[in-house]
Amino acid sequence: MNPLTGETFAQVLVNWQKQHGRQTLPWQHTGDAYKVWLSEVMLQQTQVRTVLAYYARFLQAYPTVSDLAAAPEQDVMQLWAGLGYYTRARNLHACAKQVVARFGGQFPRTVAELESLPGIGQSTAGAIASLAYGVQAPILDGNVKRVFCRYYGIEGYPEQTAIKKSLWDIAEANVPKEQPGVYNQALMDLGATCCMPRNPACSACPVMHTCVALRKGTVGLWPTPKPKKARPELHFISLLLEDARGALLLEPQTEKGVWQGLWAMPFKACSSQADLADLSRIATAWIEQFGLQALSTEIEQQLAGLPDQPWLVHELTHRKMHFKVLLVKVPGVWPGCHAVGDKPVPKIVHKLLDQVRVLAQGSVPQQNTLDLG
């Protein structure tokens, strides 16, 4: 409700749409459900500017839904080529066939019947019903979600079930009995011309006096972006086996993953709580595998200090890796050792090597993790 005029949100928008909204888009003011549906499907993931040319070509090729239904799918796909998201084109064709087969070539009028057709969700059904038939049906596409989140001050990612439900409740409560099509068009126009994702034109917005986000100064923060997934934290024990030349034991990484195709030191996943017994089991396997029996006393001494060694932390975009390092120096030239510069190695190899050398010089830090940057 506008405190200055006493008008409802819907009344303000309807009046604004008539004066300032978009009036010349070719699918407006037609009352033709086929044209409204075609434009709505094309606009689902594509900008108006791009849609205009495709829309005109489609209507020229298929002036009615029956023409579209009768066309070979290959021709429809060909005409759609370049618009992307080709599932839309397949659904478009399937929908046209069903409109002909189930509804005699006339798009149904109710949201429930419209939603039963391929590629038509609740918001598209609401748009067709309200814009073509004047049915009091709400819409809630991405633009409208943004407007509602800001105007009503809804925090939380709009695709979360509870938030989405609140937004649908708002959409249903607001859609007026009179001129629902003009109101829904106003919402779309507001999202496209005032309440844009970036740099919204709030000073030109018809509901600026009652907008929660504008009052709170949080326009740029809403809608709440998609929450980032927590990065998994992975823990490893690694073997830095260095021979007399300073060459390092490196193994080709053949398994699918971030290091596939590179070479890296032997490493094994372990628990963040790994104790001496756990680490010893892994080290024993390495002693066997790499023929290090003659060095087992030295390795056991190293192992004893490992539980107290800080985790060396390596951060990647999608994961955070923590390493404990078993540094073993072997005499002479050792099989499987390569100069680090001779092989493609991930950055972590250099970092671990540098850091372990620092630690080996006795400057063990107090904290129990060490960020490798």
Ligand code: SF4
């Ligand atoms: S005042 Fe700004 S943020 Fe609020 S609804 Fe209008 S354009 Fe969107």
